[in-house]
Amino acid sequence: MDAPNKHTTTSRVDLLLIADMVDPGTRVIDVGCGDGMLLEILAETRDVDARGIELSQAGVNQCVARGLSVIQGDADSDLVNYPDDAFDFAILSQTIQATHRPRHVLEELLRIGKRVIVSFPNFGNWRIRGQILLRGRMPETSNLPHKWYDTPNIHFCTIKDFLALCDDVDAKVERSLALNAHGKRLSFSAPLFLQNLIGEQAVFLLTR
């Protein structure tokens, strides 16, 4: 579900953007919370009742020792345990590409969260397209440094792919934004094809 130390390869910027979408004082779950950085930001800046699920037990133990509410669990199988509308926000940050059943996970998130925030690396980015086109090899970037055979990321998608999935599961896109390589937000007015080409990261705020 989760790449080890995922936040060391992710800009803190996209976490701040996610935190920005979360209303203060709400009930939040971060699925695949990694080292707990987003939970910490949420606790510091949004005063939310936040908890996390993380696949790696070592990661969980570190989070709890730092005072974060985290349990060991698997996004693919364990979200079914939660009741409908359990959370105001269900967050899946840099994790959907590592799940076995992304569609199922997204549907579960939409069931347990009134609103869902998903962020993921955009596989439609021009660097990635270029690597396949020119080198004929699976892409490796600073954000996605793994070899094809040992990557935890097994279900990559582009921004357009993700929008199609949202359509399939009847999720409404309330907000979406794409970030460039420096974590800077692309202009809202940029056309979709350009966002899909230039965006390295994407963040979506969804509702049912």
Add this chain to the structure above:
Amino acid sequence: MSKTLQKKAASTSQSRLSQAVTPQSDVAHFGDDNPLVLDNGERLGSHTIAYQTYGTLNDDKSNVILVCHALTGDQHVASDNPVTGKSGWWTRMVGPGKPVDTDRFYVICVNVIGGCMGTTGPASQNPETGKPYGLEFPVITIGDMVRAQAQLLDHLGIASLFCVIGGSMGGMQVLEWAARYKERVFAAIPIACSARHTSQNIAFHEVGRQAVMADPDWCGGRYLEKGKNPHKGLAVARMAGHITYLSDEALQQKFGRNLQNRDAVTFGFDADFQVESYLRHQGMTFVERFDANSYLYMTRAMDYFDMAADHNGSLAEAFRDTETRFCVVSFTSDWLFPTEESRDIVQALNAVAANVSFVEIVSDKGHDAFLLDEPELNETISGFLGAAALKRGLVANRDGQA
């Protein structure tokens, strides 16, 4: 046993009996007008509850941590045990500067009802007969233990608990507290426990009880009146129990097949192996400090524990609408209360969207790990309590230090 050892054992036994009747602890007496209503339908009239406190209660009484002791534990969690003279059973966790920081929190530990360290139990005098209760003492449950603790807290004027913490049978009490008195528990830390005693666990307890009752000195439970003590039976019970608290790996590492003060096996039934000698010692020291009938009652209370059964078969129902913050802890080598049991608790808590942390700690120490040196356990408790205290607004202690 040598003469001096016998003497020491006799004096410790004497001390055990006196602790049951006149404990070196704070006590609260409840009269017939304030009975304890038990799960079996009976009412325990006049009774006593013995407890220890550590630290200072703050002005709004919001810094109370209740520590629940395990099967053979007692209220002396962080102070010397008056029977054995040894230091408290959880000084690794409770004390000044420890994870359960007595500089910051007011810690209460209560000898459970049915126990033998001053709270009314089978070794106490039955006011109706003037003799020790023995088996006339009603069979008590984990729920009864918790209700007795609540009665004491009412008596002390403490309305709510910042945290309830405990391992094993203590963990069961934590769960019971969180289910029965939701509004009184801000945070709960059940460690190495389960929401129901399994068939295997009941089986081990039955072995222990049968060992006690098979000892002729048990006298049908009336050994105190007859000046006897079923120490052989209780020692065997403890030996069997003790094995379940350890792990195969820990025993192998500690003893292997090492021989006890000899170069070869004796082709006899002496304690040839170190592990045998160790177990015999465990059994022997235990009988000096624990009442045999209490052991029967404690084990029975655990056997009867099944929270889901008390809530129409749904463990989640037990926790519905809870606002308590939970931190569930298990250990990898604990085969008495394996991680799966803790996971069931976590799953039930998730089903009601409770705020829960769950840590499984890698350890080869078995069930007893919660009592032993496990730095990760201390870090977990420290981190969880620190964050919970922040949420509760317990930022500074009375000296203004964080």
